[in-house]
Amino acid sequence: MEQMVNQHGLKMHPMRQALYSELHSRPFQVIPSPARITHIAVMCNAEQSAQQFEHLKELYSFYGVTPPEKDELCYHVDFDELRVRREKHMEFTTYTFINTGIEQGGNPFEQTGLSPLPEGWLAKIPGTVISAFHVAVEDARQTDELNLPLVKRFFEGMRMVGSSPQDGDARVWTTFQMHSDGFGRFLIYNKQMSDSQLGRLTQRLMEIETYRLMALLSLPTAREINPTLGDMDQKLADITDHLAHGSDINEQQLLAKLTDMASWVEDCRARATFRFSATYAYHDLVITRLEELREDEVSGHLTITEFMTRRLTPAVKTCRATSNRLEDLSRRIDRVADMMRTRVELSIQSQNQELLASMDQRSQIQLMMQHTVEGLSVAAISYYTIGLIKYLLEAAYNSGVDLNKDLLLGISVPIVIGLVAFLTRKIHKRFLKMATDQSKKNDPESKGKR
Structure with missing residues (x-):
């Protein structure tokens, strides 16, 4: 909207005229x-x-x-x-x-x-x-x-x-x-x-009648919700009591029940929240119009204000109480669900610790087996290497080379075993370093420190 400027050069808000008209x-x-x-x-x-x-x-x-x-x-x-x-x-x-x-x-x-x-x-x-x-x-x-x-x-x-x-x-x-x-x-x-006063009185009466009917629109919804709301309240109390005093607790089953209850409560809130809010607004309008009537009593009859106070106000209080119960039940379900989630998380953590301990034990066994296999591997590799050296010495001896093949073969045994053990250990350390570097690379805390 374009900004208006009046004859004095003042910049006027674009909604100013609309606000006056409203x-x-x-x-x-x-x-x-x-x-x-x-x-x-x-x-x-x-x-x-x-x-x-x-x-x-x-x-x-x-x-x-x-x-x-x-x-x-x-x-x-x-x-x-x-x-x-x-x-x-x-x-x-x-x-x-x-x-x-x-x-x-x-x-x-x-x-x-x-x-x-x-x-x-x-x-x-x-x-x-x-x-x-x-x-x-x-x-x-x-x-x-x-x-x-x-x-x-x-x-x-x-x-x-x-x-x-x-x-x-x-x-x-x-x-x-x-x-x-x-x-x-x-x-x-x-x-x-006067005609003007009569017009205002008539307008107030028409608004009282219209607004009081609009305010009552949520009453059937409140009456529909209330019985089930009582059942849900009792079920939640039973679940809470079972959590507090029960021994064999099925967390998944209880969480499923809480999820169903939370779904029902949210469905009711989605259907009723606007209607209940509208009821409170219409009721406030009715009360305002009643105050503007400035009524005197007609002998033997209820006044309009008395009638509305006796009939409309209890209905509105019923809707308000139902709305408050829905909100309270929703909060209580959330608290119990949090307790259940905490129990489940603690249970998972305990299982994870047991699993990690079991994995650590298996890792120790695997490491011992690996050391054993490494020792056997050193022996096997050394055996085959010495066998090859033996073939070389025999070939050289048969070719006329003057050497003591038995002495050289005996000397080569500790050298080969030591060399094979050294190379095996070096290869093992290299792979261990590669695994450690990869683990640090994937660790988010290590990334943050870098």
Whole structure:
């Protein structure tokens, strides 16, 4: 990226404008009362995210609006009485549909934010829906708030969670359950909030519901891992006890068991580490949004914060405990494996020492045999050499040379034996020196000294 220079000649960081834009990329919406809102979170990969952008363009075409050319983190568009907002997150994309063309009264969930959408468009969104719920906003400043039995009927008789957020400026009802249409439901009575304040409250509620579902994604994984994790923990304890008190230990067999256990633990960590980390992050976001609600209690009902504390926090603690147990088991397996490797190495060293001692003993025997063979070789070579000298002396004597062949032959015997012994010893020393030089040449410590 090119470096920018402002009017004062200051060199600007190339990411400066992007950093400013990031802070304002997801503004709070301004929501009037009454309104019907539907919020959907769709999990998707990079390919599906690109397909979603093309799918969004179809909605622009349906309403006769020029579609955007470039995909962005957050899109907000008004189609007459329908507002559509699409936000891209790390793991999912959210769609918020706000229907402002409704009249207050009757069943607040009879019309939803999806009502103005063209038929069949919603079903073609690429990806998998993780969160989907309706939010009905009623204006309590114009009409009285409905009594609880009637409100409960809108939630199909399910157990209610009630809250008076923003110091009582609104009343929120929900169940945190799916209803007969497959959607969750929130009912907001606006008592004295402005459209901007209502938009912030609604955004926080939508994020709480979405993030708490994303946080719970790792709970099935934790429940799947935990039983086997307990078995692995017991097996490792048995192996450790056997190492500490057992007499007949098969190192190879125990190492094979430890390797299998380590493979299982690493497989679980590979599958679960990211999901567990995401759970902690989403849980922190939920807690932050709950604190921002500034709730007051509705008599006889759990508040949203109390409900989340009682239901979501234990699930997150379960995931955290499972993650910690995986890490602890991995470390313990590594320690036991190190102990086993140490035992194996000591055993190998002991075997090597015995082997070296045995080789040294054999070398001594071979050396003694070599000396014996050398002595026999000297005798044999001397015998044949003296025999040759005898033939020479006889040939010279028969040719008329005047010599005492017996005396000369007797004198040659010690000379030949001494000469053969000397040459044999010299040859032996030469080969020994060659072997020593070759050994020093191959020794890395000797190379370092040189």
